[in-house]
Amino acid sequence: MITLHALQHSRATRILWLLADLGQPCNRVDYDRTDDFRAPDELSKVHPLGKSPVIDDDGEMIAESTTILRYLAAKFDDDTHTPPRGTADYWRHEALFDYVEASFAEVAVRAIMPAFQGNPVPDDAKAALDTNLDYIARAIGDGPMLFGNTAMLADIQMSYIIALLARLGLLADHPKIAAYWDAFQEQPGYIAATRAAGPMAPPA
Structure with missing residues (x-):
């Protein structure tokens, strides 16, 4: 085991x-x-x-x-937990899966850390976070997950950072990402x- x-x-x-x-x-x-x-x-x-x-x-x-x-x-x-291999969605999924820790995490942490300490998020960190959340919102499309109703590996990977942002009130300006967070919490896994x-x- x-x-x-x-x-x-x-x-x-x-x-x-x-x-x-x-x-x-x-x-x-x-x-x-x-x-x-x-x-x-x-x-x-x-x-x-x-x-x-x-x-x-x-x-x-x-x-x-x-x-x-x-x-x-x-x-x-x-x-x-992935779209069918050989499809455009498969490679879009792989890019999003790697994006979470390769790109998004660093940007999110710049906002998470001051907010976690009870301090204002610097303007440049907020702007970078907004840009990335807008990018994710476009990737969600019709939703509720990135590729429909069921969580893929990329969704599971995204969940931890989204959870932290939600906990710190950093999704207030991003209703589509807030809805994404709500959808996470309904997934059986x-x-x-x-x-x-x-x-x-x-x-x-």
Whole structure:
């Protein structure tokens, strides 16, 4: 059975979501955040950078949520979380899937960190965030998910950052993204993952 090293209120919930969708159990090892919301030292014994999520699949240690989601989809021969291969939507999906951590996360963090500390978001950070949220809104199209009614890997990957933005009130000017967040919370895998491990974003 796969072991998931899961930090509280972290990207690890993405992995639980996909495993729930696939009907696959895991041995979850939980780690509480420190008082300053950092990962505890124990995680550095799992990964040199103290990262979460990390999975252990029969001795194969894999980090990075994008890689883990792709690994699990391949391991369990899942083709329900991507559009059909060889289609334009498939490659659009892959671009959005990689975009989340390669581009969007850095922009979002510039707004999340000051808001999390109770400070105003700098104008340049707000402008960059608005540009990216508008881009995601266009990608959603008719919705409610990026590719229709069912969450794809790219949606699961997007969920953690959207959860943080929603928690901090940073979606107020983006009703389509707020509706996207509402749709996340109706997905069966999201419901199962957050019931098992708690909410993605820390409580107020």
